[in-house]
Amino acid sequence: QTYSINVDPNQDDKATEVRLLNFKRPHMRAFHCSWFCFFTAFFIWFAIAPLLAEIKITLGLTKKEIWTSNICSVAGTIFLRFV
Numbered sequence: 001q002t003y004s005i006n007v008d009p010n011q012d013d014k015a016t017e018v019r020l021l022n023f024k025r026p027h028m029r030a031f032h033c034s035w036f037c038f039f040t041a042f043f044i045w046f047a048i049a050p051l052l053a054e055i056k057i058t059l060g061l062t063k064k065e066i067w068t069s070n071i072c073s074v075a076g077t078i079f080l081r082f083v
Helices: 026-046 049-059 063-082
Strands: none
Touching (some): 026 063
16 A cells, blocks of 8 residues: 555554645644644633733723623634634
8 A cells, every 4th residue: 555655564554754734634634723723712712811901991991891802702712622
């Protein structure tokens, strides 16, 4: 059998290289999609909290608007966890 990557026939055709930037195989597409979605969810969840006091003053947000942004943040995180 032939493969698109180098394999070692003495080790049950285990791959001897990893092509991280190759999107042809579904395994690598899944890998890149998962790390990107995790990073985005992590950023959505944690990036705004330390800056919230300054953002509230700068944008003139009310408590209701801040609450709505927190709900959207959680919803975005949950959505990206399922993607």
